[in-house]
Amino acid sequence: MSRQYIIRRLLITIPSLLGISIVLFAILALAPGDPFEELATNPAVPPEVRAALRAKFGLDDPVWTRYLHWLGAMIQGDWGFSFASRMDVDTLILQRLPTTLIVIGSSQVIAILVALPVGVLAATRPYSLFDQIANTLAFVGFSLPTFFTGLLFILVFSIQLDWLPFVYRADIAGSGWPWLWAHIKQSIMPVMVLGLFQGASLVRFVRSSVLDVIKLDYVTTARSKGIGERKVITKHVVRNALIPVVTLVALQMPIVFGGAIVTEQIFRVPGIGSLLISAMLANDTPVVMAVTFVIACLVVIFNLIADILYGWLDPRISFR
Amino acid sequence: MAEPLLDIRGLKTWFKTDDGMVRAVDGVDLRIDRGETVGVVGESGCGKTVTARSVLKLIDMPPGRFEAGEIRWQGRDLIPLDEAEMNKIRAREIAIIFQEPMTSLNPVYTVGDQIAEVIALHQKLSTKQAMAGAVEMLKLVNIPNPERRVTDYPHQFSGGMRQRVMIAMALSCQPKLLIADEPTTALDVTIQAQILELMHEMKDRFGMAIMLITHAMGVVAETCQRVTVMYAGKVVEEAPVEALFGDPRHPYTQGLIRSIPRVDRGAEKKQRLEAIPGTVPSLLNPPQGCRFASRCKYVMDVCTQAMPPLKEVAPGHRVACVL
Ligand SMILES: Nc1ncnc2c1ncn2[C@@H]1O[C@H](COP(=O)(O)OP(=O)(O)O)[C@@H](O)[C@H]1O
Ligand code: SF4
Ligand SMILES: [Mg+2]
Numbered sequence: 001m002s003r004q005y006i007i008r009r010l011l012i013t014i015p016s017l018l019g020i021s022i023v024l025f026a027i028l029a030l031a032p033g034d035p036f037e038e039l040a041t042n043p044a045v046p047p048e049v050r051a052a053l054r055a056k057f058g059l060d061d062p063v064w065t066r067y068l069h070w071l072g073a074m075i076q077g078d079w080g081f082s083f084a085s086r087m088d089v090d091t092l093i094l095q096r097l098p099t100t101l102i103v104i105g106s107s108q109v110i111a112i113l114v115a116l117p118v119g120v121l122a123a124t125r126p127y128s129l130f131d132q133i134a135n136t137l138a139f140v141g142f143s144l145p146t147f148f149t150g151l152l153f154i155l156v157f158s159i160q161l162d163w164l165p166f167v168y169r170a171d172i173a174g175s176g177w178p179w180l181w182a183h184i185k186q187s188i189m190p191v192m193v194l195g196l197f198q199g200a201s202l203v204r205f206v207r208s209s210v211l212d213v214i215k216l217d218y219v220t221t222a223r224s225k226g227i228g229e230r231k232v233i234t235k236h237v238v239r240n241a242l243i244p245v246v247t248l249v250a251l252q253m254p255i256v257f258g259g260a261i262v263t264e265q266i267f268r269v270p271g272i273g274s275l276l277i278s279a280m281l282a283n284d285t286p287v288v289m290a291v292t293f294v295i296a297c298l299v300v301i302f303n304l305i306a307d308i309l310y311g312w313l314d315p316r317i318s319f320r
Numbered sequence: 321m322a323e324p325l326l327d328i329r330g331l332k333t334w335f336k337t338d339d340g341m342v343r344a345v346d347g348v349d350l351r352i353d354r355g356e357t358v359g360v361v362g363e364s365g366c367g368k369t370v371t372a373r374s375v376l377k378l379i380d381m382p383p384g385r386f387e388a389g390e391i392r393w394q395g396r397d398l399i400p401l402d403e404a405e406m407n408k409i410r411a412r413e414i415a416i417i418f419q420e421p422m423t424s425l426n427p428v429y430t431v432g433d434q435i436a437e438v439i440a441l442h443q444k445l446s447t448k449q450a451m452a453g454a455v456e457m458l459k460l461v462n463i464p465n466p467e468r469r470v471t472d473y474p475h476q477f478s479g480g481m482r483q484r485v486m487i488a489m490a491l492s493c494q495p496k497l498l499i500a501d502e503p504t505t506a507l508d509v510t511i512q513a514q515i516l517e518l519m520h521e522m523k524d525r526f527g528m529a530i531m532l533i534t535h536a537m538g539v540v541a542e543t544c545q546r547v548t549v550m551y552a553g554k555v556v557e558e559a560p561v562e563a564l565f566g567d568p569r570h571p572y573t574q575g576l577i578r579s580i581p582r583v584d585r586g587a588e589k590k591q592r593l594e595a596i597p598g599t600v601p602s603l604l605n606p607p608q609g610c611r612f613a614s615r616c617k618y619v620m621d622v623c624t625q626a627m628p629p630l631k632e633v634a635p636g637h638r639v640a641c642v643l
Binding site for chain 1: 408410420
C-alpha cells in the first residue's frame, strides 16, 4: 500500500472534523437553553453579575465568533469548563473515555472473533442446519434493540440468577485478581449486549459477502489449482469477502456509539455516553459539545482505520 | 491402439434447479489422445463448459450431479475420486483456463503470488524458488519485463496479458492436458490470434494435449486434429478435422460450417453468414428424439421418435443422425 494513500486519507479527516464541529456547534447554538438559565431564575444573583458572567463567557456574541473562539481554545487544548460539574471538560472526558473505549472495544473484538468464522462457515454450507441456526440467531440479535436485550439480561442474569451485578461501579475498592474479576464481571453484560448486536449484523454481512465471492471465476481458478477447499476459502474467498464488510462495519460505527450510549444508561456505566446524557439534562453546553465532538472524532478515526484496512485488503484501491 | 489420455464415456452432468432437472451434459463421449488438440464446438448453452469443468470436477454439487458415465483419465475413472485425490490431478496433470481473463485472476494477490502458489504446491518448492519459477513462466508466455511484472496485480494487466498469465499459471506444472474453455472469445480479434499462437508455441514446447472449446469454427480448422461437435448436451458428430470440414454429415455441423465468415467470398456480395435459424432447445425438458429436429431442414418422422445414436460412417468419423 502506498504511503500517499495513507497520507491522503489522513488529510481528508481534517476538513471532515472541521465540518462536523461547525454543524455540531450550530445545532447546539440553536437549541434552547444555556448553562446560565439556572442563574437567571435564581433571585440571589443580581442582574449585573449575570450580565458580566455572560459577557465573560461570550454567550451573547454572534454564533460564528463563539465558534471561532471555541475552535481556537480547543486547538490550544482548552476544552472549556463544565458548569454543572465544576471542573475542566477535558479532565471530565478523560475520566470517562477509557471505560467507554474498553466496553466498545471488547464488544467489537468479541463480535468480530465470533461473527467472522460463523459467517464464513454458514456461507460455505448454505441452507445446512448450522447455516439455519446461525441465520436465525443473527436475525434475532439484529432485530432486538439494545435497550431490550439490556433489560432482558438484567432480568435473567442479575435478578433471576443473581450472577452478575447490574450497576457498573468505577470505584471498586481492592487490587489484584479480585479487583480485576469484579471489573470483568460488571463489564460482561454491557459488552455482551453491544457485542450481540454487532456480531449479529456482522454474521449477516460476512455470510452474504462470502456467498457473493464464492461463485466468482477466480475462486474456480483457485479450485482448479488443487490447493484444497480450506485454502481456497481462507486465502481466496475470505480476503475478498472482507472488502465490503470493512466498509459496512465502518458505516455502522455511529450506530455502535448510539448503542453504547443506550447501554451505558441501562447499566449505569460511567462512560462518555452517560456523561453526554447527564450534560444534556443539565444544559451543560461545553460538555455536550465536547463529548459529541469526541464521539465524532472516534467515528472518523474508525473510518480512517477502515480505509487503511480497505486499502490493504484491496490493492486496486490504494493504486488509484 | 494406445490407451487414450482422457476418455469420457456416456457422461451425464445434470443440475437440479427449482424448475426441474437441467440436463446440461446428457451422455457425452469424448476422447483425447496424448499430445493431441481436440476441438469442442457448438453454440452457447450446448454444455461445453459443463463438460470441461466436469473433467476437473469443478462443478458445484449440489446443484450439479454426475448422473451417469465415466471420466477415464489414463485409464482411471475420476468420478469416484475424493477431493484429496482430485487435487493431485488438478494443475499437475490437467490444467484449465477460462473464457474471462478479466475475472479469472484473484484481484488481491500479485500475479507472481498466484503462479507461485501452484508451483510451490505441486513441485514442493519454497515460496522464493516458486517465485523464480513464476518469473520464468511469465517470460515463457512473452510478458515483457517479467522480473518487474511478477509483483504487479491483475488490474495492471490488459485482457490479453491476463490470459497470458492464466496460460503461464496453467502450464507451470507441465500438465498432460490443457483444457482451454473459449480462451479467446472475450478478447480483441488481433489479441485472439496472438493467444492462439502462444498456445501452439507452448504445445510444441511441452507436448501436452489440448481440449480447445470454442464456437469459432475457423479457429478449429486451423488448430485442431480432431473435432467433437456438441448440440444441446449431446455429441452429434465427431471426426478428424479434414473429414469434418470436407465431409460434414450432421445438418448441425453443416450449418456451423456455413456460418463461418469467409474472406474469399468477396466483400461486394455482402458476405451473408448463414446463421442457423432457431435456438438451442431448453435442456430442462429436452425433446425426446433428435434434439436438432426443431431446426433441421431434413427432419422426418423417425427423427422425433428416438435420439439417433452415434454411428461410425468412416474411420474415426461418427455421426448421430438418421440420414
Ligand atoms: N449451475 C448450474 N445450474 C443450472 N444450470 C446450469 C448450471 N451451469 C450450467 N447450467 C446449464 O447448462 C447448460 C450448458 O451450459 P454451458 O456448459 O455453460 O454451455 P456452453 O459452455 O456450451 O455455452 C446451460 O443451459 C446452462 O444454463
Ligand atoms: S436426425 Fe433428423 S432431425 Fe436430427 S439432424 Fe438428422 S435429419 Fe435432422
Ligand atoms: Mg461456455
